[in-house]
Amino acid sequence: MDNEQRQADAGNVDIEELTIRTIDPEQARAMPPRGAHGTRTVWTVVYAVLFLLADYAALAIMQWGVALTSTRVQLSSANEGLGAMWHKMFTQGNCVLLLNLLLIGLIYLILLMATNRFWVATPILLSAAAVIAAAEKMKIATRYEAILPSDLNFLGGNTGDLMKFLPPEAGGIIGVAAAIIVVSIAIAVVCWRLDPRRGALVSGGNKAVGACTRILLMLLPALAVAGYATSVGSVDSWGYHVSRGMGDKPSMWDSVYDAQRNGVVVSFLRQVDPKVMDEPADYSRETMDEVAARYAKEAAAINRTRTHSLDDSTVVYVLSESFSDPTRVPGVELNKDPMPDIRKIKGETTSGLMLSSGYGGGTANLEYMGLTGLSMVNFDASLTSPYQQLVPGACWTPSVNQLWGPPSNSIGLHPYEPSMYSRETNYKKLGFSHFYALKGDDVIAHQDRIDDSPYVSDEATYRSTVEEIRKTDDNQFLQVITMQNHMPYNDWYKDNEFTVTDAPGSDKPLTDKEKRSIRTYAKGMELTDEATKDFLEELDDIDKPITVVFYGDHLPGIYSTAGADARNSVGLHLTDYFIWSNKASWSHDTKIEDSAYTSPNFFIAQAAEQMNAKVSPYIGFLTRMHEHVAAMEPPVVNTIQGWDRIPEGQAIYLNQDGEPMAYADMDAETKQLLADYRLIQYDITAGANYLKDTDFMNLPK
Structure with a gap:
């Protein structure tokens, strides 16, 4: 039984x-069947290994997107990619490769937890990397510019416009990206069939615990990536220190090189949320209405004695690359004067010295200040390059050229790559109809070089400029940025008669390297001097009023001996400028007093005074500001600055005699003007644009 x-x-x-x-x-x-514990362990190891491989593959695909397939003129010495990142990690301890992998890995983890399927999340990651790489490659092919955060605007109402920017090689690029997507999906399907777990990462056990685990593993990486993206653009933030500590070295002058050098992910996230300015405590619509009213009265007072309008003349801003008088540099002695003609011109018209924020670089920042009247002094130290970090995403970009009316009256010329500092894009946003450069839609007419120099000569640039002025009888605003005297200085010129010696009484002799560079640079100054004289003579022959604002953007970074002495800090940031009007102008032979020192943000106010032109409330403000502070720039250094911005310290303010001014010693009116300046600049760049609804920027009718 x-x-x-x-x-x-x-x-x-x-x-x-x-x-x-x-x-x-x-x-x-x-x-789990019998022996399942061992199988689970094996597949867990497989997932871990494949996670690392997919993470690296995603980075490799995106870096392929910014790898150049053709030779282009660049200031960077060489393109950099994954190989260079590996090399830097083992030879220099630079771990920017790991930083990119970490950021991609966090995003990958979010996808894994969101889908809870390894063989679903992995092809999604690789497909997204392929789409990003294809977009990078096509944008670089058309504009030589990496994808910027501001480009995400196209994903809204302008998506259809993307078709206009497809390069001829778009078919091949899309084909490679599609192949990556298809292969990644095919491999994932095969692996899914072989995997007894079907790629499930969190399965079995308590469902509530599993759900909480997944949520936690999505939330924590998402917070880490978001925190990094929103903090890395601010100096002294944790994201900033992590990024710099792991080897991120921003190269803001060239977005493609930046993405090659520092990785697509790092270079993109660094620009997502840069800190522009701290909001002034009293910022509000009411405050800005008061500011607008205050300077409307100032403008009215100035305009009582003015008889012309700015747009009664053609105005040409000439940013002369690295132009400055080498004979002012301590310890340098030349056998002859490299700029006798410009020295004579300066003696006959409004002229003086311009305080520059750069040394050996930073051209676009000087250019930005000249075009907008805004000052780098007011920006947070986190904002290293307005052209890269601010202008592309700005809602309102008022600039002085817009005072000449429609874009057809605003012309830009620069005989170099239009993508440098994203100029081609930014100039359109600033209201220029054409930006003539070496490549792109508008190619500059004259591209002659001198002897062995790799750069277009100033004489050729001036010829292109004169032709643009002669095309129309209308008055225009022209922005001209030369390239002839850009570093390095490699003995380019034949028959260079300049010699460089140590100045009498010098404490420390110049190095041989300095002498070679200064000798080539001095010859370049002489060639610029002659070309500028001829340029002004040609403008004298044109029968319409023309005013030229000529200035050097910064000194070349070749004066290591003088730069070693901190007492030379301000002197190594003073370049030459003049404001000149041709014979057809009522301002010919005008020479404004109190012009010995300036900074580029004041140029439009000085040009208006030169031309006896009526001003807007904004230019009225700049006029009063310049009367109280002759020049202003952020703290300066004697070495070529990287893109960690400017060292800590007080901003540099100079009085009319070129002497430093301490903020604590300024009178109440000057302090009020500086406070108003911060309010104005905050409203335009980071605030609610209250001034846009007023006549603050408008010339009197």
């Missing part, structure tokens, strides 16, 4: 187990 019962019981068990497996096959699959 006992044996019969045991057999019946055994039969019942078998039937029950069979019933369970038949009713719920998914649960049966999830139940």
